[in-house]
Amino acid sequence: MPGLGTSFGRGAMTTSFWDIPNADVVVFMGSNAAENHPISFKWFLRAKQKGAKIIVVDPRFTRTASKADMWLPFRSGSDIAVLGGLINYAITHNKIHRDYVVKYTNASLLVNPNFKFEEGLFSGWDAQTKKYNQATWSFQTGPDGALLRDDTLTNPATVYQHIKRIYGEYTSERVSEISGISVEDFNKFAEIVTSTGQAGKSAVFAYAMGWTQHTKGVQNIRCSTLLQMLLGNVGVPGGGIAALRGHANVQGATDLAVLYHDLPGYLGQPTEAHKTLAEFLDKTTTKQSYWINKPKFMVSLLKAWYGKAATKANDFAYDYIPKMAGNATYSHYDIFQSVLDGKVEGLLCMGQNPAVGSANAKKVHAALAKLKWLVHVDLFDNETGEFWKLDGMDASAIDTEIFFLPAAGPLEKEGSFTNSHRLLQWKHKAIEPLGESRSDGWYINELGKRLKKLYASSTAAKDAPIRDLVWEYDHPEHPDDFDHLKVLKEINGYDMTTGKPVAGFGALKDDGTTACGCWIYSGVYPEEGVNKADARKRGAPNREDGWTEAKKDGSADYLHLGWAFAWPANRRILYNRASADPQGKTWGKVPLVWWDDAGKKWAGCDVPDMLPVEPGKVHAAGVPGDTPFIMKAQGMGGIWGPLADGPLPVHYEPVESPIQNPLYKQSTVPNARTFGSEHDKFGTTAEFPYVVTTYRLTEHQTSGVMTRTLGFLAEAFARPFVEISRELAQEQGIRNGGLVEVSSARGKVKVQAMVTNRVKPLKMGAKLVHVIGLPIHWGPKSGHVQGDIANTLTPQAIDVNVQIQESKVFLGNVKKA
Amino acid sequence: MQVNRREFLKLSGVSAAGAAVVLFADERKALAQDLKEHRITKAKEVPTVCPHCSVGCGMIAYVKEGELLQLEGNPDSPISEGSLCPKGAASMQFAYDAVGKANPLRQLKAKYRKPGATAWEEIDLEKALDMIAERVKETRDKSFVATNKDGLTVNRNEGLAHLGSACIDNEECYLVTKLMRSLGVVYLEHHARI
């Protein structure tokens, strides 16, 4: 999550569910917790019971909105306009938390005098290459190399003055015109949110795929981080950004870098620009931050992977790891494009159903049919493994060789998941795998063993990474399982000499004497036989209704430090040093961490997210004792944060939009990506006049393979539908429950109409825009209940920073079928 | 003081659901109405975590003699406190529709589709794995880019892609990353990107 990473230093939810009840204001924007994270909603409701205002900004009146104090319907894709409007409101109404902004963020730094922002483009734009040269986005430095700053925030070159100027255009009237929220409602909303711009008050923003699935997904999130920093709401009780992740282990799979651009623990994947280990470390390490320890983490990773073959002399086998080409991307959507381009010929697909879950499904189907071979590991048959059975496919003409491997179910294996708030929790095996099914890990272990055998006799240099790969995970007792704890121990890290686990990442070294598979997880298995992911000591309840709430004296273990293990170092609330003022005294409504003057250390009811340095002094790593963001240079939060599409988030229209950008001549993200294959078509309002958004329901999970296959969930919501307003239904002569055809430039689907007052036409200035909503859970082959694939309609228009598709907003049409 | 929640409840003279079954077994005799033992009486409680969304709710599987009898929220979990949403509450059906009745949609054998075939055929699991390893090697050897035009070692395997998963365990994800990167795979992705 580069949105959060750029601003705060770590790409993860900043807070924990247990802290939500401390909030004064909860804003759901781009998320729908009551439906998609129902148990988390328990904690949001507890905030409400304690007096917090709950505000839902969503095109649809969701089950979350049904419990909110305020629902603001708005046009999907106008999030930055709304958030920018809040920033403008906070600044012009003098609602910012000034001390926080000056001391804890880079708002006071002076930006390069040649920086410009005009007509929707930042300085350095090259229209030819469609890339930014970021030279003018730098900070000014003095003769000694130190960053120049103005703590009065009045110098026109300060970050603060830039945002004041840029968001100055985001007036309530402008916001209304772009988003469809009335000026009156917006001002009411802004007043509530910005009331938290002071010590002792906090707001939490909860987002999910409603913010990420846009061509400006990262900047949507960035914009909320700016606002939250201006209001002093990050790292404080009841504050932060609640990034509600999708799948059970999406955080873990991201931490462990099942992603093209990364290595475990956010070390980054080398590119051709990183010729040696030293060069890689030099170019990718944030100076004056805790990241200066990165060599220890990287060398320990290489030792974990290649053991004795990784030596100082061979750069610890750095060359074994693939280097990405120039600026190439190898993302989800690049995979399918590369299959169509004839590059990728084999696909291993494990627990995933891209034939239904990926944007522009027909393009994905075409790509699957071009594969030479496909391995599909799942509990159930689904549309990916059986794409050749889909309508319109001529199986006899499809040459893809397919292997289906039966996966063990969730109750049939042990292991850990990392939840949305970075908590690693251990699962015990309840029953043996059914039939011939095996855990996914067993398959990977077997595949690794077989490949090592196949390459054992090779002497080619290219095969050394496999020959030297440390790969001994057979279970000591069960041939049908792998050794889960041995893997956990390797992830945690161990001493190469003694073989004993390391206690935490502080013990890792860059001389090859330690091994560690994922440094941020270090500490989860600190001693032989001690699995902290399986720790089960919760804090004592201190309320009559049985939960544990924070206390003013800091005595309550409301963050349950003895329950499971949170990365990093069991910290429950990231950046919690911000809960104390620059001198280290609590300034929130309840204490989190503070400087213990007597003990000369940071103390608290959470594990302090701080280096051992007194306020007023500077740690050897370059982080001062009075700034909280230790993974950022000098500990300063990044209000200014250069990314591929700009150093600040500004409003752009979606790739398919009913209007031109009312703010800038540059209407859309200038370097948003599309692919240009025959399947990548885009529509206009002439043919597709309505704004379509896609979403999930309580009763199902993504492509439905894990839910339409379970009888109780199949009956709980049986059929796909489209939600349309009463007004649009009347216009089109559509009745509730009737069959309709929804179309976009990519294709069409037939679903039942749900005519409702929970979707309303939006008044954007003089223009009336209809929004329609389509859930994504159905596919034509799998499960007890089937339906057309909603993702047939969504475009593969993707964010330049993280390559996520814009499935939350596109143009479509609806008519009676 | 940190106490386990059930201990807390016991201390305060009351008890949570799971433990109570045994605790009050004797007192059942006192009830006016005859009671049948229900199916999870004396079952083993196996703690696990919900496989659906990212909230991380605790679940308890009730197992007797290797048979899965019931699945419920774990009252000890400070995240979920015994609650489960409909998805979590239906999780027993990943294995069994009802006690002893396997979910008819579960696929419990390896399957193989020959190029151009219109139906699956059965295949021995070990044989399938051998064949898959051969396919991986063949594709890797064919498409491997050992060095770039400047002679720099890049070790890229551009013919093979791996997708998934955010639905598998950390330990499994780690093995995926470790093996795939060592095979030179650059097209490595999971659900985070969609």
Place this chain on the structure above:
Amino acid sequence: MGRTATLAAWRPDPGNPKQQVAMLVDTTECIGCKACEVACKQWNQNEYRINQELGTYQSHPSLDAQTWTLIKFIEREDEDGVNQWLMQKHNCMHCSEAGCVTACPTDALHYGDYGVVTLDQEKCIGCAYCEPACPFDAIHVDKSAFRQTAQKAGKCTLCFDRISNAMQPACVSTCPTDCIKYGDRGELLKWAYARVEQLKAMGYANANVYGDKELGGLHELYVLLEKPEVYGLPVNPTLSKRLTFWKYGLQPVGKAILGAALFGMVINWFAARRTFKGGHGPGEEAEAPASLHD
């Protein structure tokens, strides 16, 4: 008041079957997630049946012999035109004066311990007299064509097998927002009235408690945001005099003359005849016989 200290741990007094237990649904915190529906089927091992109607979030058109609890979704605007999406968990109300008990010719339905209306499956002959006798449409006889001979009534048991083992009912235990509460009926009522006062102070003028006095007092109580009729709940429901006469006048006479077993067989014959002569087809609503219900 939530689940844990007062309610989760709460158990009825094993020595006092006269104690009144209840469930209370605070509809203002229900998120319509249907976890209760799933947990109910899961615990009771009921079948899943895919019969959702079009154009609604509601999973089934009504309760049925295998579906014992159901969230009803009501979409409307309040007096000020503000959107409301009301969600109400619906199941057997365990009435103190229950139409189903009154209609039941075999005493399969009876008043059990703790105020629970109990259905003894072994005694049930599937006559379906209980169906129209219920003012809440909460008890149903399985009308699947393939089960004609073995049809039985089905309804919420208040998880008697769980509560008598000091566990919470399955739906209570799973509820994500703790909006379903369970405990001593008197305590729950006190809480409910306090909650209504709180809601009124927050501006919800129509907030009310349902179930306190209805039919002698229900063992399923509600905190409602709007008037009961908005949710389709009957206002001041009563049992017809004919129904009570049938139970307490005719049945004892019939049984005295024929003997209980023979009486049951006679009733069974009438019921079976109705089914086989095309009484209700699968999925059809029973015609509500006016003679049994005012």
